[in-house]
Amino acid sequence: MERNIVIPGDVVSDNVKMSGSGTYVHGDEVRASVYGLLNIGERYISVIPLAGKYIPHASDRVIGIITEVAYSNWIVDINSPYDGLLHISQYPRRIDSENMSRYLKVGDCILTMIASVDAGMKVELTLREKELRVLSDGRIVTINPTKMPRVIGRNGSMIRLLKSEIGCNMFVGQNGRIWINGSDDCIDLAIQTVRYIEDNAHTPGLTERVQAFLKAKEKTRYGKVHESRNDEE
Amino acid sequence: MSEKPEHFIVDGKRLDGRSVDELRPIKIELSPLDRADGSCYLEWGRNKIMAAVYGPRELHPRHRQNMTKAVVQYRYNMAAFSVDDRIRPGHSRRSIEISKVGRDAFEYVVFTKFFPKTAVDIFIEVLQADAGTRTAGINAASLALADAGIPMRGLVSACAVGKVDGEIVLDLMKEEDNFGEADVPIAMTAGGKITHLQMDGNLTKEEFYEALKLAKIGCDKVYKLQRQALIEKYNGEYAENGEDAMPQARIGDADE
Numbered sequence: 001m002e003r004n005i006v007i008p009g010d011v012v013s014d015n016v017k018m019s020g021s022g023t024y025v026h027g028d029e030v031r032a033s034v035y036g037l038l039n040i041g042e043r044y045i046s047v048i049p050l051a052g053k054y055i056p057h058a059s060d061r062v063i064g065i066i067t068e069v070a071y072s073n074w075i076v077d078i079n080s081p082y083d084g085l086l087h088i089s090q091y092p093r094r095i096d097s098e099n100m101s102r103y104l105k106v107g108d109c110i111l112t113m114i115a116s117v118d119a120g121m122k123v124e125l126t127l128r129e130k131e132l133r134v135l136s137d138g139r140i141v142t143i144n145p146t147k148m149p150r151v152i153g154r155n156g157s158m159i160r161l162l163k164s165e166i167g168c169n170m171f172v173g174q175n176g177r178i179w180i181n182g183s184d185d186c187i188d189l190a191i192q193t194v195r196y197i198e199d200n201a202h203t204p205g206l207t208e209r210v211q212a213f214l215k216a217k218e219k220t221r222y223g224k225v226h227e228s229r230n231d232e233e
Numbered sequence: 234m235s236e237k238p239e240h241f242i243v244d245g246k247r248l249d250g251r252s253v254d255e256l257r258p259i260k261i262e263l264s265p266l267d268r269a270d271g272s273c274y275l276e277w278g279r280n281k282i283m284a285a286v287y288g289p290r291e292l293h294p295r296h297r298q299n300m301t302k303a304v305v306q307y308r309y310n311m312a313a314f315s316v317d318d319r320i321r322p323g324h325s326r327r328s329i330e331i332s333k334v335g336r337d338a339f340e341y342v343v344f345t346k347f348f349p350k351t352a353v354d355i356f357i358e359v360l361q362a363d364a365g366t367r368t369a370g371i372n373a374a375s376l377a378l379a380d381a382g383i384p385m386r387g388l389v390s391a392c393a394v395g396k397v398d399g400e401i402v403l404d405l406m407k408e409e410d411n412f413g414e415a416d417v418p419i420a421m422t423a424g425g426k427i428t429h430l431q432m433d434g435n436l437t438k439e440e441f442y443e444a445l446k447l448a449k450i451g452c453d454k455v456y457k458l459q460r461q462a463l464i465e466k467y468n469g470e471y472a473e474n475g476e477d478a479m480p481q482a483r484i485g486d487a488d489e
Contacts, residue, residue, distance in 0.1 A: 005467045007460055008379055009387025009423050024344070024386070033344060033384035035463055050467070051271065052382030053289055055348070081289045081351045120300055121349050146382065202467075 006032040006047055013045045022047030036146075037202065050202070054080045054145035054175040056123045060114045061132075063140060063177035064125065069101045076110065079142060079175040082121045086112065090126040092133075109135040111171060111179065138169070138181030141191050145176035147201040151194060158197070158207060165214050166190050189217060237412040241397035247409070253402045254447060256392065256454055259372075261462040263380050271381025275373040278406060279363035284373035286381040289351035297352075302345035304352045307336035309370055311359040331367045338371055338391070338420045338429035344384040353383060364410035365393045368418045371429065376459055380466075388459050389428055391420035392451035394444040396436060401443050403451045417441075419448040423456050 006012060012023060013030040022034045023045060032038070036049040056062070056078060064076035064084055076084035086104075088097055095103055104110065111133055115126040127133070143151065151172050152159050163170055168182030168190050180190045196213050200206060238248060245252060257278030266272035269285035276282075292298045309331040313322045335357065343353060355377065357370040368391035375389040395405040397413040410416055415434030421427045436444060 005464055007388065007463045008385045022384070024384075026386075031387070033386070034382055035379040036382070049382040051380065053270070081291050081348065083291075119349075 004038045005036075006038045007035050008033055012038055012047070018043070018045045020044030020046030022049060049146050051144065052146050054078070056080055056082060056084070056114050056117050056121075056175075058114055058116050060174040061171075062112060062114060062175040063135070063171070063173035063179055064110050064112050064175075066104050066106050066108045066110070069104070069106060072097045072100075074100070074104055076112065076125055078112075078114075078123065078125075079145070079173075079177055080123075082123050084112070084114070084123045084125045086110070086125040086127065090115065090124075090128055092127050104134065109140060109179075111135055111173070135179055138179050139187050139191070141178050141180065141194055143176050143178065143194060143198045145174070147198045148172060148174065148176050150201040150206060151178065151197050153207065158210065161207065161210065162190060162193060165211075166193065189214075192217065235408060238408060241409055241413070242400060242402075247397075247402065247406070249406055251404075253400060254450060256404045256451055257406065259455065259458050261376065261458060263376060263462055263466045269377070269381075271377045271379070271383070273373045273376040273380060275369055275376070277365065277369040277372070278404075279361060280359070280366055280369045281361035282366065282369045282373045283358045283360060284370065284377040285356045285358075286354065286374070286377040286383065287356075288353040288381070289348035289383070290354070292350065292352035298350045301349055303343070303348040303350075305336050305340050305343055305345065305355065306352050307332050307339065307355045307357070307374070309335055309357045309359070309367065311362060311366070315359045315362040331370070334429055334431065335367065335371060335374065338389055339374065339378070339385075341426070341428050342375075342385045342387065342389055342422065343378065344386070347384055353378075364405050364407045365418070367391075368393050368420065371420045372455055372459065376462060379463055387422045387424065388456060389420050389422055390452040390455040390459060391418065391429060392448060392455055393418040394448045394451065396434065396440065396444070401440060401447055403447050415440075415444075417444050417448070419445070419452065421449070421452050423453075425449060 010032045011029050012032050016025050019025050019030045023030050024033045032047045034047050034049040036047045039046045039048050062078050064078045066074050067077045068075035072088045074086040076086055078084040112125045112127055113129050113132055115124045117123050166186050166189050168180055168186040171179045180187050260276040262274040264272055265274045266285050271286040273284045289303050292304055309328050311320055313319050355374045359366045371389055371391040393405050394403055394417045395413050396415040397409045405416055415436050417432045420429035
């Protein structure tokens with residue numbers, strides 16, 4: 001796939017019908033609206049931004065942190081300019097509005113899905129969907145949301161690699177938050193690897209690089225285990 | 234402050250040796266600030282400008298939110314040490330005006346309707362001033378916006394034109410600004426749409442059109458530098474990872 005760097009205002013196509021995300025139509029030309037990489041698809045031309053905030057869309061799975069317990073709603077930080085609202089009825093079981101904070105209190109993390117976003121950017125969340133839940137263990141790292149697709153990889157290839165190579169459990173939220181669970185060593189390594197992917201997100205052959213990175217890390221990792229055994233003796 | 238020179242232009246050369254249609258040297262550094270979403274440090278002659286962009290982010294107080302589009306906030310500020318005489322820190326009549334025209338220069342360009350209820354905050358700090366800080370600020374802000382990944386119609390490039398010794402010159406320096414006959418800062422997109430134009434002093438109609446033509450040439454030069462800086466930033470990061478540089482895309486054609 002050919003990938004060029006474009007800046008806002010660059011003409012990317014003469015076919016108005018090809019205008020995809022990150023582009024706009026001016027007269028009979030398609031122009032880039034963001035600074036990023038040009039992605040020429042079969043039906044659309046889009047620009048993949050190099051930076052930017054997460055903008056919520058319905059049915060995105062995100063990781064949120066409760067910031068406030070309001071009357072019959074939890075207000076959730078979803079790493080976006082807009083707050084998420086989790087209504088009491090969207091909690092998996094029926095609970096009374098008086099003891100809401102017994103189930104979810106400020107600071108709790110949830111794996112949630114965006115149920116709907118209206119024109120006024122009111123973001124409604126839900127926990128009533130399989131695999132959605134309250135996160136009670138593990139760790140969360142935040143990366144730039146524009147780099148998130150690279151952590152997942154094509155059809156989930158990267159995340160499968162990470163899970164099998166590192167041996168930890170992972171969930172990548174659309175909003176750039178990544179939940180990792182496993183032993184402390186595994187989590188540390190997973191975080192390092194995620195950071196590595198973030199730093200090298202725009203390079204080709206990323207999967208091979210990550211494999212090499214993990215192989216290099218593995219050596220030092222076993223080296224450390226060995227040392228600590230010596231200390232015990 | 235220096236005295237008024239007898240002649241601004243001697244043998245076609247200006248006080249600092251430039252010709253009438255020459256810009257001062259420009260140096261651009263992208264993303265110097267880690268905490269900002271996008272930032273740019275720009276040196277233009279002896280001007281030193283830091284621009285930071287935050288957002289789109291939640292806007293407070295709530296009543297200033299616009300339900301249909303993002304609000305662009307622009308704050309131009311001069312450091313107390315940016316000029317010979319210390320200037321009183323904080324907002325002044327002048328900085329409020331420059332903040333207002335700066336904001337107006339970007340409201341047309343940024344796709345504000347994509348982010349209702351939010352704010353896009355642009356901060357311009359003038360660390361060292363030597364005439365033309367509002368145009369330098371707009372150039373830096375434009376790059377910081379692109380760096381923050383904010384969607385916009387195109388980059389805004391700005392430069393000043395003026396009149397000294399009865400001649401129209403590009404990019405006024407301190408002495409020309411203080412003792413010259415006119416100062417016209419202009420900002421425009423790559424397509425030539427003007428988003429900012431002010432005029433201090435008097436020009437005849439003919440002189441004004443000549444000035445506009447010169448400003449277009451200046452802005453094109455600035456645009457090329459801005460474009461180059463953005464492409465180099467990416468290629469630089471790319472080269473660090475041992476890959477070849479990326480080819481460039483086509484420059485936007487002029488508007489009709």
